[in-house]
Every structure is written in C-alpha cells, then in structure tokens.
Amino acid sequence: MTDTPPSNTPTNDTTPSAAPTSSSAAASTPHPSKHKTTLDKDLKKITKVETAALVQGQVFARIGLSVLFLVAVWIFTSTQGLTGQGLVVSPFVVAAAVIGGYMAMNIGANDVANNVGPAVGSKALTLTGAIIIAAIFEAGGALIAGGDVVSTIKSGIIDPSLMPDAATFMTSMMAALLAAALWLNLATYLGAPVSTTHAIVGGVMGAGIAATGFGAVNWPTMSKIAASWVISPLMGGIIAAAFLYFLKVNVLHKVDKIKAAEKWVPLVVAVMAGAFTMYIMNKGIKHLYKSSWTEIVIAGVVVYALAWFASRARVRVRSKNMENRRKSVNALFVMPLIISAALLSFAHGANDVANAVGPLAAIVSAADSGQIVTKAGIPLWVMLVGAVGISIGLMLFGPRLIKTVGQEITKLNPVRAFCVALSAAITVIIASALGLPVSSTHIAVGGVFGVGFLREYLAHRETKRNRLSAIAAMAVGTTEGLHAVENATPELQHMPKIHSEQKARNRMLVRRQHAWTIAAAWIITVPLAAALAAGLYFIMMALGVKP
DSSP: OOOOTTTOOOOOTSSSGHHHHHHHHHHHSSOOOHHHHHHHHHHHHHHHHHHHHHHHHHHHHHHHHHHHHHHHHHHHHTTOOOOOOOSSOHHHHHHHHHHHHHHHHHHHHHHHHHHHHHHHHTTOOOOOHHHHHHHHHHHHHHHHHSEEEEEGGGGBBBGGGGOOOHHHHHHHHHHHHHHHHHHHHHHHHHHOOOOHHHHHHHHHHHHHHHHOOOGGGGGGHHHHHHHHEEEEEHHHHHHHHHHHHIIIIITTTSSSSHHHHHHHHHHHHHHHHHHHHHIIIIIISTTTTOOOHHHHHHHHHHHHHHHHHHHHHHHHHHTOOSSHHHHHHHHTTTTHHHHHHHHHHHHHHHHEEEEHHHHHHHHHHHHHHHSSSSSSEEOHHHHHHHHHHHHHHHHHHHHHHIIIIIIEEEIOOHHHHHHHHHHHHHHHHHHHTOOOOHHHHHHHHHHHHHHHHHHHHHHHHHHHHHHHHHHHHHHHOOOOOHHHHHHHHHHHHHHHHHHHHHHHHHTSSSSSSHHHHHHHHHHHHHHHHHHHHHHHHHHHHHOOOOO
C-alpha cells in the first residue's frame, strides 16, 4: 500500500503515464551529436566545392591572362610597320609573332623550373621569391645578353639551300615553332620537364623533312643530340652525387661539424663561384663578348680565389654562434644557392630565348628581304616578345614544374640543392670544352635524381651495415657463431622486418614514377615534335596558309 501513490497526486514527466510522451519526443528530435556530425559533413562538402571552384577559377584566370598577352602581341606586332624599320608586317608575320609569344610562355612554364626548382624545394627560396628572381633575370638575360643575331636553323639541323623558296621556308619555320610550343604545353600539363632546345630541334627537323625530304637533315648532328639524352643527365647526376658525397663525408658526418664547415664550405662555395664565372662567360654573355678559353679559365681562377677568402671570413663569423648540427651547416649554403638560381636564370634567358625568337626572327628576316638567310638580325620588338613571354609563362604556369623538380622527385635541402646547381654549371663547362651536346634541363633534373639515388644507396648501405652488426653482436661469446645466429630466431625474425621496412623507405627517396615519366618525355621529345611539325606543315599547305 505504501508503494502506490495516492489517486489525487498530480502526474508529472517522471510518472509512468508521462514516459511514452517523453520517449516519442526524444525519438522525434534529432540527437545533438548526430545533427552536428551531419552539419560538419555538409560543411566539408561545401568547403570542397568552394576549393574546387577556386582552383578552377584560378586556372581560367591564368588562361585568360595568357590569351590577353597573345592578343597584346598581335596588336603590338601589327603596329611595327609604322616604326620605320623597313618591315611590312603581313598577317603571316603577325600570326608567327603570336606563335612565338606562345612558345616563349611555354619555355617559361617548363624550362625555367630547372633553374629555381631546387632552391624552392630546399626552402632556400619561397615559390613567390623564386618566380620574381627568375622572371627578372630571365628577362634581363634575354634583353641584355640575348644577342642581336640568331641562327635561323637551330643547331644546323637542316640545309636551308634545299628549300625551294622563301615562302616554303617561312611556312616550315612556323610549323616548327607551333609544334614545339604545343609539345611543351602538353609536357607542362603532364608535369614533365623537357628540353625546349630539343623540342625546337625536333620541330625544325620534321618541318624540314616535310618541305624538302629526308636529305635535308644533318643526321650526324641529330645523332649527337640523341646522344645528349644520355650524356646530359648522366654527367649532371654523377657530378651532383660526387659533391654531395664529399660534403657528407667531410662535413655532415663529422662529430665537429662547425670545424669541418670552416675548412670545407669555403672551398666548395669558391668552386661554385669559379664555375659560374666560367659558365656565364661561356654561355651567358657569349653574344656580348666572345671569350677565349684562356680568358675563361683565368677569370674562373681569379673569382675562385676571391670567393674563397670572402666565404672563409663569412663562415668564421657565422660559426661563432652556430650549433653543432646539420641544420646549421645547411644554412651556410642558402645564399650561394639563391645567387646560383639567379645566374642560371640569366644564362638561360640569354641562351634559350633563341628557341622562341629564332624561328620568328627567320620568318621576319625572310619576309623583309624575300630571301632565306642562315643568320638573322633580331629586331627589338621580337626580343621583347620572347623576353616578356618567358616571364609571363613562368609566373602563370611555372609553379607546377617548379614543385615537380624541387619537391616531388626527391627531398632536397640547401646542401643537396647546392650540389645540383653546382653540377649544372660544371657539366656545361666540361661539355662545352669537349664539344659535347648537352641539355641544361637534362643536367638539372639528372642532378636531382643523382642526389636522390645517392641518398638511397647510403641509406641502404647503412641498413645493411647495422643488420650485420646486430647479427655479429648476437654471435659474440658463443663457441659456434653460426649456430648461435641460427638459434637466435626472435631477433632474426625481427631483423628482416626492419630491413624490409627500411627498403620500402629507401624506395620512396626517389619517386620512380617521375623517373619513368620524365625519361619517356625526354626520349619522345624530338620524334614527337618532328611528327607534329610535319603534320602541321602539310595542314598549312593544304589550307593555303602561306606568306
């Protein structure tokens, strides 16, 4: 009786009669945690959509800006007949100038990454800083040291005397230029750094074959260029790996890294200074002043000595507050690395702008004189199209390849990136002295692969050494070492696991996917550009696209 409530007691939400109402209310109202989870998912979906829209918008913006540049080239070229240069600018020449601007943008988007990619990957430069430095020095190299005369037939690939007339020559040059630009555009989209020189060589070869037949091609020269597919990356990789190994053994793996740095860092920095002096004299200013090898060597030795004294003083000052760590040693290479990126960009602008303006200058010269010439003067407006186009292509589309070269092949730090830059300068000097054809793109990328594969080898060797040391330690003190090792099953069962995990980590030091993609792109650059140029030439002739 005492357990039964009185009949006149008011009911509340704790009574049995109110329980069903409470349960149904709870069932009809979403649980706060479930509601929050659903909301979070919706917000994440919205964020992803907004991010995708933003990225897509940036892509369209870059494409729009590049189209605006080409329109500006069209308008700018159309006005050149009023400048008193004696040039009647025809629609064909205007179209060629637009294609030349398009080629220049693709050179900036693809080829310049090799100069600044290692510096960005090592965090010596930010992406924005690298783009600004490269754009300034690329344009400066093109305008200051690009030269006022250029070979119209790149590398003597074809015999211009076999061309039937100037109109055929101009059409073939336009086809070559457009083919090279289209291939560079595709390679950039695929994330493959390729040689712009090889692209234009392939274009000229293909268009020349289409216009005059296989007899027009200088096949011994083409065989040398094909040999550079192997020579360039192999030399770049070996030299970069050799310098990295030297620094690891003599500085980075020493107990007293500060003392080792004081001894060896000034030496390698001086080697870089001397090498880049010789590189710039041989390649960067060759259009301004043709230096003899005696002058080049003397200048390199003088700069080497000056740089050694300056670097030694700098390292001694900085070593007073340095920690005995690899990170401290890495910091010593940041400034030389930035300077090397600027000098590589300058030399690249002075040399490779000809890949964009060479065929264009040939077309302009032929249109002006009505004759085929092997050497053509470069009007200032033509050089401006090439210089500005390279800088714009770098700023709009260069980051993709900069990240590929600097970050996605292997992990770089200032020391490794320094070795890559140094190998680029030394390889070009050696190849020039021996008369070997090399590609700056192949050298730089080969250097990145070289330091990556050296890291793999050293890591694998260290793992093997540790494994053997562990096995030997287990065998110490036993009467029969082999019997003790065979009986140490728990350790030996664990050791292969460690070794397997280490091997897996080693494989990731260099991404094989990039190695195969880039190698394939290098191999097909010349034949693909040639086939594309031949096809474009036949299409132009069929459509009546003539000067």
